[in-house]
Amino acid sequence: MLVLGIETSCDETAAALVEGDGKVLAEVVLSQVAEHRPFGGIVPEIAARSHMAHLDSLIAQVMGDAGVAFKDLTAVAATAGPGLIGGVIVGVMTAKAIAVVHKIPFIAVNHLEGHALTAHFSNGVAFPYLLLLVSGGHCQLLAVEGVGRYRRLGTTIDDAAGEAFDKVAKMIGLGYPGGPALARAAEKGDPKRFPFPRPMKGKPGCDFSFSGLKTAVRMTVEDMGALSDIDVADVAASFQAAIVDAICDRVRRAVEIFPEGRTLVASGGVAANTALREGLTNTCTKAGFAFVAPPVALCTDNAVMIAWAGLARAQKGISDPLDFKPRPRWPLDPTAAPARGAGVKA
Ligand code: KG4
Ligand code: ZN
Numbered sequence: 001m002l003v004l005g006i007e008t009s010c011d012e013t014a015a016a017l018v019e020g021d022g023k024v025l026a027e028v029v030l031s032q033v034a035e036h037r038p039f040g041g042i043v044p045e046i047a048a049r050s051h052m053a054h055l056d057s058l059i060a061q062v063m064g065d066a067g068v069a070f071k072d073l074t075a076v077a078a079t080a081g082p083g084l085i086g087g088v089i090v091g092v093m094t095a096k097a098i099a100v101v102h103k104i105p106f107i108a109v110n111h112l113e114g115h116a117l118t119a120h121f122s123n124g125v126a127f128p129y130l131l132l133l134v135s136g137g138h139c140q141l142l143a144v145e146g147v148g149r150y151r152r153l154g155t156t157i158d159d160a161a162g163e164a165f166d167k168v169a170k171m172i173g174l175g176y177p178g179g180p181a182l183a184r185a186a187e188k189g190d191p192k193r194f195p196f197p198r199p200m201k202g203k204p205g206c207d208f209s210f211s212g213l214k215t216a217v218r219m220t221v222e223d224m225g226a227l228s229d230i231d232v233a234d235v236a237a238s239f240q241a242a243i244v245d246a247i248c249d250r251v252r253r254a255v256e257i258f259p260e261g262r263t264l265v266a267s268g269g270v271a272a273n274t275a276l277r278e279g280l281t282n283t284c285t286k287a288g289f290a291f292v293a294p295p296v297a298l299c300t301d302n303a304v305m306i307a308w309a310g311l312a313r314a315q316k317g318i319s320d321p322l323d324f325k326p327r328p329r330w331p332l333d334p335t336a337a338p339a340r341g342a343g344v345k346a
Contacts, residue, residue, distance in 0.1 A: 001074040003314060004059070004098070005307025008051040008091030009083025009111045010137060011042050014303035015058045017066045018311055020074075022121045026065035027304050028058050029297075033177065040176050041166070042136075048086025055094055070102045075319065077310020080108035081327030083137070088326040096322050105319030107310040112332040114305035116144050119265040121308045122294040130254055130261035130289070132280070134247065135268030135300070136162035136177070141206045141254045142332065143261060147312040152336035153254050154206025161243065161270045164210035168217050168239050172232045182236045183273050189230075189237030194220055196242040201249045206257065208250055213242055244279040251280060255287040263290040271299045 001020035007013070007029075016027035032050050036042050063069065078095035081088055092108070099106035115133050119125040130153075131142040139156035159167070162179055169178020174185060196216050199209040217239050224231060251264065264284050270276060271293050284291040298304060313319070 001311060001314060002068060002072050003107075003307045003311045004062070004073055004076045004095075005109070005303040005305075005310055006055065006059070006076070006078040006091045006095050007111070007114070007301055007303040007306045008055060008087040009079045009081070010087065010301055011036060011047050012301040013051045013054045013058055014301065014306075015055070015062045016303035016307045017062050017068065018304065018307040020311065020315070022308060022311065024304050025068070026062040027302065028061055029302050030054055030058060037176050040170065042084070044084045044086055047084055048090060051087045051090040055090060059094070070098060073098075073102060073104050075105040075107050075310060075314045077107040077109045077306055077313070079111045079114065079306050080320075080324060081110065081330035083111055083328070085326060085328040088328070092324070092326045100322065105314065106322060106324070107313050107318070108320040108324045109306050109309045109313070110330050110332055111306070112138065112140070112142075112330075113150070114309045115267045116142055116150055116332065117147065117309050117312060118267055118298050118305045119292055119294050120144075122298050123292050125263055125265060125292055128258075128261055129263040129265050130258055132247070132251060132254075132264060132266045132271070133268045134161040134266065134270035134276070136160060136166065138268060139208050141250060143258045144265075147316065150332045152331070152333040153257055154208060154250055155336070156208040156210065158209050158211040159214065161208070161210065161247065162268065164214055164243060165270065167214055168236075171218055171221050172227060172235050174232075174236075179270060179273070183240065183275070185233050185236035186240045186275070187233075187237075189233030189235070191237040191241035193234040194238035196220075196238055198242055198246040198249065201246055204253075206250050206254045208246070210243065210246070213239070213246065240273075240275050244273075244276050247276065248279045248283045251283050252287065255283075255289055261289070263292055266291070266293045267299045269300045272296045
């Protein structure tokens with residue numbers, strides 16, 4: 001088997017080729033960060049146009065790198081949601097065109113399924129496992145029970161974790177994307193100087209909320225007026241300590257609800273955060289869970305995970321009709337209660 005994967009749901013344009021045993025033959029990710037930076041956040045229209053400008057040549061590049069032709073493909077898989085709809089349409093239309101011309105199956109992949117299955121392929125983690133997905137667009141805890149079998153244990157009721165990092169970074173004058181910059185500033189700061197709230201801590205269930213924490217940081221920063229470098233470092237460290245603590249509390253709940261998970265997998269851009277990794281390692285040790293974080297390049301958006309999810313579906317004989325509509329929202333677990341609040345994709 002040979003599956004081409006396409007990812008265009010956010011601000012990375014990506015293509016990858018994987019074989020039947022999961023081996024990655026070629027992959028490429030083109031980040032649009034520089035195009036969005038002047039605006040301090042992702043502009044959906046710019047994202048869609050940039051995907052359109054680059055996707056064809058990235059596909060040609062992976063085909064060339066792997067030395068394969070379209071006639072060698074078993075199937076073509078593309079992220080069909082959830083995400084910024086303009087970009088999703090670009091990827092889905094491109095995949096459908098390849099499927100029609102070369103008479104191969106088209107597979108509509110849920111982007112979240114890509115994140116959910118990554119550790120299974122990259123680190124050989126056996127089902128079932130517990131997944132913490134923390135990125136700029138998502139913040140969820142999922143029970144991953146097998147291919148196509150996901151139970152959402154909790155989700156954010158307002159911002160995603162990465163969004164909270166980015167917004168706080170902006171408040172203290174750090175650039176975009178703010179997460180990595182804030183983490184760097186926090187290294188030199190005092191995490192105890194500001195006792196910021198830990199939203200949802202101790203509450204039943206596994207849902208997340210970050211807006212109260214964000215507001216507390218904003219009020220503190222406004223009260224202080226001009227910030228010295230030490231102030232910036234201390235706010236960053238205190239915010240990071242609070243959000244890590246809040247996330248770990250939700251993970252402790254999830255572990256109680258889903259003890260058969262045995263392994264916690266962390267994915268999404270925020271999973272690159274060192275303080276969070278340390279917090280999760282401690283939480284897992286106490287709970288008797290193993291902790292696995294796939295390589296950062298596979299935690300952030302990429303097409304390898306989409307090709308893997310497509311492969312898993314192709315191996316089960318699953319494909320999708322060519323009139324499959326791209327979906328801006330697409331919960332992985334259709335039985336989960338709809339998420340409340342803004343900025344929630346699923
Ligand atoms: O998964 P990702 O690359 O893209 C999507 O959102 O789908 O995640 C990007 C998010 C951004 O909000 C970024 O600020 C955050 O992940 N991030 C981090 C770190 N690296 C990336 N947040 C905290 N600490 C980091 N080291
Ligand atoms: Zn993602």
